[in-house]
Amino acid sequence: MASAATAMSSASRTLLLFSPFKTSLSFRKIPKLPSSINTACFCCCSYSTQLQSQFQTSRRRDVVEILQQRGLLESITSSTIHDAVSSGPVKVYCGFDPTAESLHLGNLLGLIVLSWFQRCGHHAVALIGGATARIGDPSGKSLERPELDIDTLRKNSDGIRDTIYKILLSNSENFSILNNYDWWKEVRLLDFLRNVGRYARVGTMMAKESVKKRLESEQGMSYTEFTYQLLQGYDFLRLFEKEGVSVQIGGNDQWGNITAGTELIRKILQVEGAFGLTFPLLLKSDGTKFGKSEEGAVWLSPSMLSPYKFYQYFFSVPDADVVRFLKILTFLELEEIGELEREMGRPGYVPNSVQRRLAEEVTRFVHGEEGLSEAVKATQALRPGAEAKLDWQTIEGIAEDVPSCSLAYNEVLNLSLVDLSVSAGLLESKSAARRLLKQGGLYLNNSRVDGENKRIEAEDIVDGKVILLSAGKKNKLCCDEGTEIQLCCKEGTDISDPFSRHPINQSSSFHHHHPPQSSSIRVLL
CATH class of the missing domain: 3.10.290.10 (RNA-binding S4 domain)
Incomplete structure (x- = not known):
């Protein structure tokens, strides 16, 4: 009996390391689905040792408060998230469905928020939706997404993975990249419906904003799309139990999908400690969506949009938006951003100087120093009257x-x-x-x-x-x-x-x- 108690105490300490719950844990496990999963995972640190040490030596900054100060916080599922991120390192994830060959500017906020968690000593997990992309997220969409074949999804997943790896690795080693296809390919429909689906209430699912809007439209919503929130919810449940991920982030259109996950965790595992956090969509001061040029999407992959054109795009930001975008899209201290704002109102201010700083910071984050150097060099070469040597x-x-x-x-x-x-x-x-x-x-x-x-x-x-x-x-x-x-x-x-x-x-x-x-x-x- 004593040995059993010792084993349970040891298990509690192990689980608490990955998921620092505030209430006593129930050891009721998620209903077992097939476990022969060979997960393709890029992991750049040992979470249980290196991250704990880094958190203890880094400044204890409440990352949620930082996001709020910079205009990057829309909603949270519980105010206790402040205590969770301040008391120790957590794992946080954001999902990216591979519906195109590259991520675009609309995905950039997710990477920036993940990077803020990294910079505050936490572990970032980027989840590529190799499985959920075959269904298509209805959030914010008026029509059902066209179906993508498996070869296209695989190609898109590889491209997105490479972009995420380059961006997150350049800022911290505390990250992993997972693909939900690695577990969904093993899940059987009847097992899922019996062991997970019975915890989902249809009334609650119908009340989600993404569902209500589609049901009110002429096109309606297919059953396939209707189940998307449950699939994303299961992803959170699986990551929570298997990977120790306790926070999910996403745009404000993901609120329904995120809360579907926190509800499943609470009902199936009967524990608290799972949190959701959303950030606002990237809009210009006139209310229009920021992230598309007149040529189309602003891609993050250099193979689809050169660092030069990416850099130039941020020169087009109007004065009315540039300070807000510096807060949202860069990691400059707020004091420095305030000084740049004051500089804009001083006599002799050179137009677009602050836009240039914005372009430099965002291009460096996405394309690295090499990409920024390429963009600046091309800009100088193409400026009439410039003294830069042409080659x-x-x-x-x-x-x-x-x-x-x-x-x-x-x-x-x-x-x-x-x-x-x-x-x-x-x-x-x-x-x-x-x-x-x-x-x-x-x-x-x-x-x-x-x-x-x-x-x-x-x-x-x-x-x-x-x-x-x-x-x-x-x-x-x-x-x-x-x-x-x-x-x-x-x-x-x-x-x-x-x-x-x-x-x-x-x-x-x-x-x-x-x-x-x-x-x-x-x-x-």
């Missing part, structure tokens, strides 16, 4: 970020700058080109051209490959010797000027493609 690699690196056309190399060499500006579509007419030349608004390789008779010479081609031509501070042209030369220009806005706040829309820009020739020039517009 072929820098200009070629942003070639896909601007429209382009190709011209034969022998057509460009010795061609007058006036004729080239027109034939490439940079300017509408020769008279417009001459007028701009007289006004000092035509630049060749970022140097102002004064004379009308300027012709393109071999030495104008940087590294023997590239020419950069700018009309005022708006249009860009690049030439590339070798197989082709590129000309780039932009109508109406300056995507290269760090002090321009215009959006990076290129949908109206001139875009030609001539057949490549053995010795041709590619022109980026």
Whole structure:
């Protein structure tokens, strides 16, 4: 009998280490589902030793209070979460369904909140919804999501995992990446309905806001979507018991799904200590959603959106939003953000200086120092009048970020700058080109051209490959010797000027493609 008591006491200490409940624990386990699960997990620390030590040596900051001060807190399921995160390290998770090849700006807040938990000594868990993405979360959606095949989901999951790994690892080693497909593939329907489904009340499920909105719409809601909240709830239950995760975070549209999990934990395990926390959606001051450019989603993967364009996107943030976004999207101290805000109202303030700081901080968080360096270098290279030395690699690196056309190399060499500006579509007419030349608004390789008779010479081609031509501070042209030369220009806005706040829309820009020739020039517009 004594040995049994000792064993139970030991088990209690072990479980309390992973889930620091405030009430005595019931040892009623979650109904057993098949346990032959080979979980693909990226884990970068030993939670029970290293994280405890780190928490003791780090500043004891209430991460929930920090989130509230910065405008990153919408709702919590219980006020006792403050005590939980202040008394010791916890595990917190956020889910990401792989419905696209990359995460987008709308997912960024989840990563930022996870990173705040990391920085305060807690362990972050990113859960990729390889299983739940096959169902589709109805939250915030007016139509059912299209079904994705398993190969697409696997490819998307790999891409999202790599992005999360890069971002979270650069800020702390206290994180894990899991995929819920690793346990859902073993779950049998009848076992799930009998052992989990019987604890879910239909009335409660119907009362969820995401369900009510869809039921009131013409399209209605399928049973498949209706069960999504129960699937996400089981994820929390499983992570709570098996991984010691006690906090789930998500956008405010996830409140119903999160509380489904806390309810299952309370009913099935008969314990307290599971918490939910939501953050607000990212909106601009005019109430519209922040996170899409006129070209579409702002992706976090550099393969889908270059660090240069990502960096430029944050230059478009209006003054009315930039301070709030510094609080939400960066880790700068509030005192420093306050000083930046005061700087905006002082005489001599350089427009977009604070936007530049925002762009630097967010780009560094998402793309690292290397990505930030690439973005800044490209920005400087494409700014007319800049003294930065041009090189072929820098200009070629942003070639896909601007429209382009190709011209034969022998057509460009010795061609007058006036004729080239027109034939490439940079300017509408020769008279417009001459007028701009007289006004000092035509630049060749970022140097102002004064004379009308300027012709393109071999030495104008940087590294023997590239020419950069700018009309005022708006249009860009690049030439590339070798197989082709590129000309780039932009109508109406300056995507290269760090002090321009215009959006990076290129949908109206001139875009030609001539057949490549053995010795041709590619022109980026």
